[in-house]
Every structure is written in C-alpha cells, then in structure tokens.
Amino acid sequence: MQSRKPNPPEARNLSSYPEDLLAEMYRRMALIRTFELSVNDLFLRGLMPGTIHLSHGQEATTVGACLALQPQDFITLTHRGHGQALAKGVSPASLMAELFGKVTGCCQGKGGSLHIGDVSVGAFPAIAIVGASSPIAAGMAFAFKRRRMGQIVCNFFGEGTANKGDWHEAMNLAAVWTLPVVFLCENNLYGVSTHMSEVMLNDYVAERAEGYRMPGVTVYGNDPIEVYEVVLNAATRAREGEGPTLVECLTYRRGGHKRDDPATYRPKDEVEAWLAQDPVPAFRKRLLADGRFNEGGLVKIENGVQQGVDQAVEFAQTSPEPPPELALEHVYA
Amino acid sequence: MLEKSRDEGAPVEGRPRELTIVQALREALQEEMLRDESVFVMGEDIHIGGSFLFTLGLLDRFGPDRVINTPISESGFVGLGIGAAIQGLRPVIDFQYGDFLFCALDQIVQQASKLRYMSGGQVKIPMVLQLPTGASGRGAQHANSVEGFFFHIPGIKLVTPASPYDAKGLLKSAIRDDNVVLFCVHKHLYGSKGRKLAQSSLSTGYVPEEDYTIPLGVADVKREGRDITVVANLLMLHRTMNVAAALAADGISVEVVDPRCLIPLDTDTIIQSVQKTGRLLIVEETHERGGWGAQVAAEVASKAIGYLDGPIRRLATPNVPIPFSPVLEASVIPDEPAIREAILELVRA
Numbered sequence: 001m002q003s004r005k006p007n008p009p010e011a012r013n014l015s016s017y018p019e020d021l022l023a024e025m026y027r028r029m030a031l032i033r034t035f036e037l038s039v040n041d042l043f044l045r046g047l048m049p050g051t052i053h054l055s056h057g058q059e060a061t062t063v064g065a066c067l068a069l070q071p072q073d074f075i076t077l078t079h080r081g082h083g084q085a086l087a088k089g090v091s092p093a094s095l096m097a098e099l100f101g102k103v104t105g106c107c108q109g110k111g112g113s114l115h116i117g118d119v120s121v122g123a124f125p126a127i128a129i130v131g132a133s134s135p136i137a138a139g140m141a142f143a144f145k146r147r148r149m150g151q152i153v154c155n156f157f158g159e160g161t162a163n164k165g166d167w168h169e170a171m172n173l174a175a176v177w178t179l180p181v182v183f184l185c186e187n188n189l190y191g192v193s194t195h196m197s198e199v200m201l202n203d204y205v206a207e208r209a210e211g212y213r214m215p216g217v218t219v220y221g222n223d224p225i226e227v228y229e230v231v232l233n234a235a236t237r238a239r240e241g242e243g244p245t246l247v248e249c250l251t252y253r254r255g256g257h258k259r260d261d262p263a264t265y266r267p268k269d270e271v272e273a274w275l276a277q278d279p280v281p282a283f284r285k286r287l288l289a290d291g292r293f294n295e296g297g298l299v300k301i302e303n304g305v306q307q308g309v310d311q312a313v314e315f316a317q318t319s320p321e322p323p324p325e326l327a328l329e330h331v332y333a
Numbered sequence: 334m335l336e337k338s339r340d341e342g343a344p345v346e347g348r349p350r351e352l353t354i355v356q357a358l359r360e361a362l363q364e365e366m367l368r369d370e371s372v373f374v375m376g377e378d379i380h381i382g383g384s385f386l387f388t389l390g391l392l393d394r395f396g397p398d399r400v401i402n403t404p405i406s407e408s409g410f411v412g413l414g415i416g417a418a419i420q421g422l423r424p425v426i427d428f429q430y431g432d433f434l435f436c437a438l439d440q441i442v443q444q445a446s447k448l449r450y451m452s453g454g455q456v457k458i459p460m461v462l463q464l465p466t467g468a469s470g471r472g473a474q475h476a477n478s479v480e481g482f483f484f485h486i487p488g489i490k491l492v493t494p495a496s497p498y499d500a501k502g503l504l505k506s507a508i509r510d511d512n513v514v515l516f517c518v519h520k521h522l523y524g525s526k527g528r529k530l531a532q533s534s535l536s537t538g539y540v541p542e543e544d545y546t547i548p549l550g551v552a553d554v555k556r557e558g559r560d561i562t563v564v565a566n567l568l569m570l571h572r573t574m575n576v577a578a579a580l581a582a583d584g585i586s587v588e589v590v591d592p593r594c595l596i597p598l599d600t601d602t603i604i605q606s607v608q609k610t611g612r613l614l615i616v617e618e619t620h621e622r623g624g625w626g627a628q629v630a631a632e633v634a635s636k637a638i639g640y641l642d643g644p645i646r647r648l649a650t651p652n653v654p655i656p657f658s659p660v661l662e663a664s665v666i667p668d669e670p671a672i673r674e675a676i677l678e679l680v681r682a
Binding site for chain 1: 403409421
C-alpha cells in the first residue's frame with residue numbers, strides 16, 4: 001500500500017478574490033466543521049438515531065466546489081453528504097432535524113443522514129449507493145441541456161466509485177452526449193478501509209477521464225481556492241456546451257468511515273501528515289494574512305456559525321416526530 | 334397456435350381498422366410525442382425500430398433529438414432517464430428485451446422506486462420502460478417474465494397489456510403518469526413483422542384512431558361467464574381465451590378476467606367475478622413461487638372465501654429456468670390443454 005501525503009501547492013494570493021466570497025467560503029467551511037463535530041457529539045451521547053458518515057476534513061473540497069456553482073445548479077450528494085448539503089445551502093436546522101428523523105427535516109424524516117437534500121436549493125437528496133448517482137446526475141444534465149435552462153450538475157462521489165460500472169456508464173453517456181456535468185471526486189484515499197492503491201492501478205482517478213475523451217484534472221482538495229478555480233472552469237465549460245469534466249480533489253477524512261470506525265487501518269505517518277493540513281485553520285490563517293480580515297471578524301463568523309448549529313440542534317430536538325401515517329405517503333406521485 | 338404475423342400493412346378500406354399490439358403502441362407513443370414536447374424515447378437500436386419495432390419510423394418523424402439511440406448501457410440510460418424525469422422530461426425507454434432490465438436493477442429497485450419516498454415527496458419520476466417479457470424460444474436469459482420480479486417493489490407501477498386496444502390506452506396513461514411505469518408486453522403478442530404472434534380473438538383488434546386512455550389499475554372482464562373465473566394476463570390470457578371459447582361448445586361458461594395492471598392490482602373486479610362464479614383459477618407465466626397469482630389467491634381467500642365452491646387453483650411456470658428446446662420450453666409453460674384440464678377439474682369438482 002502506498003500512503004499518500006498531502007502536497008499543497010503554493011497558496012494563491014487572495015487579493016483578487018472579493019471579500020464577501022472569501023468570507024462566505026470560510027463561513028461555510030466553519031459551519032460544516034461545527035455541524036459535524038456537533039453531530040459526532042450527539043451521536044456518541046446516544047441522542048441521535050441511525051448511522052452517520054462525517055465529512056470533517058473535506059470542507060475545502062465541498063465548499064470550494066459549491067461556491068463555484070450557481071444557485072440554480074444542482075449537486076448530487078453521497079453517503080458522506082452533510083458537508084455537501086451545507087455547502088450548497090441546505091438549512092442547518094432542516095438538515096439536523098432530518099438526522100434526528102423529525103418531521104421538520106428536509107425530507108420529513110423519511111431520508112435520514114444517508115438521504116439528505118433539499119431540491120429548492122439544488123441539493124438533490126443523497127443517493128447512498130456508490131456510483132448510482134452518476135447516471136442520474138447525467139440525466140438531470142440531459143434535461144438541462146435539452147431545455148436550455150443554463151443549469152449544470154455537479155456529481156459528488158468518492159474515489160471508490162471509480163470502480164463502479166454505473167459511474168463508467170455515466171461518464172461515457174455524459175461524454176458522448178456532451179452533457180453539462182462536473183464529475184467531482186472527493187478522493188479521501190479510502191473506501192471504508194480499502195486504500196485506493198489496493199483496488200486500482202491508476203495513481204489518480206482523473207486519469208480515467210482520458211478513456212472517455214473528457215478533461216480530467218487533479219487538484220489539492222484541502223485548499224478551497226484551488227478547488228473553486230478548477231470547478232469554476234469545469235462549470236463554465238459545461239455551461240457553454242462543451243461537455244463534462246472530471247475533477248479529482250485530493251483530501252482526507254479526519255475521522256473513520258463512520259462513527260464506530262477508529263480508522264486504525266491508515267498508516268500513522270499518513271494520518272499525521274494530513275491532519276496537520278487541516279483545511280479550516282489553514283484557510284483561516286490565509287484570511288488573516290490577506291489583510292482584509294481580522295481576528296475579531298473571523299471570531300464573529302465562528303460565533304454566528306456556532307449559534308446557528310446550536311439553534312439547529314435545539315430545533316431538531318424539540319421538533320415533533322413524524323406521524324405514523326407519513327410512512328404510507330410519497331410512495332406514488 | 335403460433336404462426337408468423339401478418340405483414341404490417343395499411344388497414345383495409347371500409348372496415349374498422351385492426352391493429353396489432355406493436356402498431357397500437359407505436360401510435361400511442363407518436364400521439365404522446367406530438368401532444369407533449371417533454372416526451373422522448375431512447376433505447377438500443379431504436380433508429381431501426383428497436384427489437385420489436387416499437388419505434389419503427391419514429392426517427393424520420395421526430396428526429397434524433399427525440400428518438401435517441403443509446404449505447405448498450407442499461408444501468409446508465411435507466412439512471413439517465415430517472416435524472417431527466419426528475420428535471421421535467423418524460424422519458425420512454427425501449428428495452429430490446431425486458432430481461433436486460435436486470436442490468437439496471439439498482440436504478441429501478443433502489444433509485445427510481447425510492448427517490449420520491451426518501452426525499453419526502455420532493456421529486457416525481459414520470460418514466461416508462463417498455464419491456465418485452467416472457468419466453469419466446471430464446472433460452473433462459475431471454476425468457477424471464479420480468480413482471481414477476483418487480484411485482485414485489487413498492488413505488489413503481491406495473492402494466493401488462495394483452496390486446497391492441499388496451500395497449501394504446503394503457504401506454505398513453507403510462508406516459509402521462511407521474512410515476513415510474515414498467516410496461517411489460519409478451520414477446521409473442523407484439524405482432525411485429527418477422528416475429529411470431531400468438532393467435533386468439535385478442536391478437537389483433539379494433540383500435541380507435543382518436544385519443545383515449547385506460548386508467549392504470551382497472552381490470553377488464555375479457556369474457557363473461559357463469560361457471561368459473563379465470564384470471565390470466567399476457568400470453569396466458571390469449572391461451573385462456575382460446576380454451577374458454579372451446580369450452581363454451583361443451584356448455585361450460587368461463588369468465589376471463591385480465592388484470593391489465595399488476596401494480597396497482599384491481600382485486601375488486603376479480604372478487605366480484607368470484608362472487609358470481611364461485612370458482613377461481615389463476616394462470617400466469619411467472620414462476621410459481623411468489624408469483625402474482627399467489628397474491629391474487631391470498632386476496633380472494635381473505636376477502637371472499639365464503640363465495641368459493643372449491644379450492645383456488647394456480648397454473649404457473651415451475652421454479653426452473655426456461656429451457657431452450659422448444660419441446661422443453663412448451664413443457665414448463667402453462668398451455669391450453671393444462672388450462673382446460675384445470676378448468677374442468679374445478680368445474681366438475
């Protein structure tokens with residue numbers, strides 16, 4: 001097994017980016033981190049039902065990608081989707097309520113952590129079967145292209161997905177029909193416990209784009225600006241009718257696959273190297289160095305985020321349970 | 334009972350036009366494509382008509398943007414259809430053989446049937462899959478009665494037309510429906526040129542040229558009778574109709590009920606018939622174990638057992654794959670002598 005260490009590129013100068021974009025980038029990253037740590041705590045205390053797959057550590061990828069999209073664009077979410085949902089603008093309160101299975105949740109408690117989403121903000125409720133979302137994302141893009149709605153689709157998936165037939169079929173269909181899709185790989189190196197090098201010979205998932213005559217780009221996924229730039233290019237390309245792009249973001253889970261997984265299968269030196277490149281404090285440091293942000297301003301963002309998550313937990317815990325008859329609804333339109 | 338179908342020529346002038354099922358289906362699809370721009374059709378080799386000529390001539394009429402040839406990529410294009418439907422289109426997917434739907438099983442069972450439910454009703458998926466079903470002399474992998482597998486799945490609809498009139502009206506309803514509809518037609522019932530067409534009073538029939546729909550989930554009494562109710566669909570319906578016609582000469586009056594749809598299943602019509610006749614035989618080509626006929630038997634037993642004068646009987650394909658040899662294939666699928674014998678046993682008991 002080849003462990004892979006983070007290899008951050010030289011950080012871009014932030015001065016050409018609008019202050020409100022940078023502030024929103026940081027706010028969403030901080031929101032995801034705070035949300036996930038809160039969920040972790042609630043779960044360990046036995047207050048939250050179900051199972052959860054936390055995304056902390058991957059904030060720069062989800063936020064960088066989603067901020068490069070337009071509000072009317074769609075994303076498809078994975079089983080590790082809390083961060084993707086928050087990055088696209090799903091309300092933390094409706095998301096938290098969904099994790100608690102409450103009727104006030106974004107899916108009325110019928111989806112749970114593995115199926116969160118809110119169509120009204122372009123976050124298609126998560127598909128938890130690896131690879132299955134890619135053809136569906138291509139289909140949404142097919143409709144957008146046909147209806148000339150100027151929208152695109154960003155299909156989130158992990159590196160393990162690149163070995164699934166559905167993913168390959170979707171890559172081919174999107175390429176051959178020039179569909180406006182950004183295939184966005186969050187490569188965190190592990191499919192549950194299995195290191196990427198055990199199950200594919202490619203060093204990078206993006207290499208597989210060439211097989212479909214599609215551009216493939218690998219980017220350091222713990223830098224939201226790097227991800228933002230690459231996805232913005234891919235999204236523009238898709239919007240202008242030039243077809244799909246495969247974007248691979250190299251990142252790392254801070255925790256295990258799910259909450260009962262201590263992730264001891266990962267080599268210690270690899271874990272230490274990646275955890276040292278924590279995207280949230282790293283971006284915070286860059287903002288402070290930029291000159292337009294000060295400690296007080298960032299603390300204010302962080303306090304706002306903490307307050308929002310606390311309110312979301314309060315809302316979720318005090319929300320009513322779904323009525324039993326809801327189980328029989330929504331089977332047919 | 335099988336013979337080569339007639340050539341697909343124009344209707345004879347001055348007579349009510351008689352269509353085959355595939356002609357009726359094609360007409361329904363064309364009418365819906367003209368009526369609604371969001372309807373499109375895709376599938377393998379459909380520029381030359383597809384496997385059963387469902388889309389014959391449609392490319393010339395509607396062009397390649399609405400009549401779309403796909404790669405051999407069933408899971409990919411079913412998933413793509415789901416996504417397109419979610420975003421406002423109405424895909425009709427033509428399968429060469431319904432058997433190939435298993436390549437897209439996750440997309441149907443885990444995605445199409447559940448995305449609306451799991452999202453708390455945020456999306457709808459108006460999509461139709463046209464699925465040739467049943468055995469037709471091609472060995473085990475092209476002989477599945479696919480409707481049997483999907484009967485268990487909540488969140489989809491399952492339509493099984495067996496006459497040209499029903500085929501047109503039901504397909505139009507299916508295309509206008511806001512749900513995923515698996516539209517299964519027996520391979521011996523299309524009447525496509527070059528294919529065998531099972532012969533019965535329902536093989537061809539009058540189909541109005543005008544727009545009409547048949548609601549999904551309403552059974553049809555295909556023949557009225559007094560002595561016994563036979564519930565049968567698809568090819569088994571045709572065989573039952575032949576048997577019923579022959580038995581009439583012997584003074585046995587058979588009522589034949591075609592469920593037409595398996596999901597939703599119109600058990601009311603079946604129960605009403607059983608209340609009249611007091612006897613029930615169910616004939617299906619699906620495998621015996623867990624076939625839809627078992628559900629019908631259970632419903633009748635639980636709701637109308639007091640009306641029955643004898644046991645409920647089922648005829649179905651035994652729990653074996655379908656063999657190739659024409660002799661062996663015929664030996665496992667309920668045929669007219671078997672249906673006749675079962676009816677006589679019940680009636681004479």
